[in-house]
Amino acid sequence: MKETTIPALKKTSAAWSSPLLTAIFPTPCCACGEWLGKEEKITCAVCSEMITPLPHPRCPRCSTPFTSEFALTESPTHLCGTCRKSPPPFDLAVSGGEYAGPLRDLLHAFKFTQRPDLAQPIIKLTMGTVAVPDADMIMAVPLHPGRLRRRGYNQSLLLAMEVGRILDIPLSIDDLARIRPTRPQMELKHNEREQNIAGAFKVMHPNRVDNKRVLLVDDIYTTGSTVRECGKMLKQSGAREVFVLTVAMVVL
Numbered sequence: 424m425k426e427t428t429i430p431a432l433k434k435t436s437a438a439w440s441s442p443l444l445t446a447i448f449p450t451p452c453c454a455c456g457e458w459l460g461k462e463e464k465i466t467c468a469v470c471s472e473m474i475t476p477l478p479h480p481r482c483p484r485c486s487t488p489f490t491s492e493f494a495l496t497e498s499p500t501h502l503c504g505t506c507r508k509s510p511p512p513f514d515l516a517v518s519g520g521e522y523a524g525p526l527r528d529l530l531h532a533f534k535f536t537q538r539p540d541l542a543q544p545i546i547k548l549t550m551g552t553v554a555v556p557d558a559d560m561i562m563a564v565p566l567h568p569g570r571l572r573r574r575g576y577n578q579s580l581l582l583a584m585e586v587g588r589i590l591d592i593p594l595s596i597d598d599l600a601r602i603r604p605t606r607p608q609m610e611l612k613h614n615e616r617e618q619n620i621a622g623a624f625k626v627m628h629p630n631r632v633d634n635k636r637v638l639l640v641d642d643i644y645t646t647g648s649t650v651r652e653c654g655k656m657l658k659q660s661g662a663r664e665v666f667v668l669t670v671a672m673v674v675l
């Protein structure tokens with residue numbers, strides 16, 4: 424499996440990068456709310472420094488950090504308890520950092536405060552060290568049309584567009600669909616999530632994913648139930664490999 428890391432973006436939108444505009448109209452840090460300095464973009468230097476990659480060692484399948492630093496010393500392919508108990512349908516899941524602190528606040532601002540413009544800087548901030556598997560196509564975990572209408576954008580699709588653009592992977596926007604509304608996974612207990620999401624997705628054009636390596640993008644990896652369900656449908660439709668990329672992972 425070939426892997427690539429997403430290089431830092433060369434250009435950022437003038438809206439948050441113009442020193443003149445920043446000097447005249449200071450903007451707050453999207454994570455902590457402090458006014459940004461001249462050189463700071465969407466998060467202040469303190470918050471930016473706190474956004475770090477997931478610690479090692481991690482599960483080689485789902486990237487959950489192990490609590491013991493020696494977990495992989497004896498056996499580098501040792502999987503976490505969840506992956507051993509219930510092998511995921513995806514081949515590899517990678518994530519930009521822990522869903523905590525400034526990264527959580529930043530994703531919250533992106534998702535719930537009408538800031539679709541944060542997709543690009545979020546990818547820039549979190550993906551620099553993430554080894555993304557090489558794929559034939561990229562797609563986002565879809566939103567149900569009702570929620571898409573209310574929010575106005577699918578945050579995962581904006582992230583997928585950005586990653587696809589940087590890695591030059593063709594984006595699919597209509598191959599995976601959410602065919603029924605579900606409650607937000609974050610509101611549910613662990614054992615309710617699988618049931619909530621079961622049967623929620625459909626692969627609309629199985630011939631397009633057949634024998635393909637699919638990179639599936641979502642904003643947050645909580646228990647993995649959502650991407651597991653998507654991965655299952657993609658594999659059933661013939662996808663050769665399914666990789667998952669999330670900006671942040673909930674680490675318990």
Ligand SMILES: [Zn+2]
Pocket residue numbers: 452453454455456457466467468469470471
């Ligand atoms: Zn800050």
Ligand SMILES: [Zn+2]
Pocket residue numbers: 482483484485486487502503504505506507
């Ligand atoms: Zn695992």
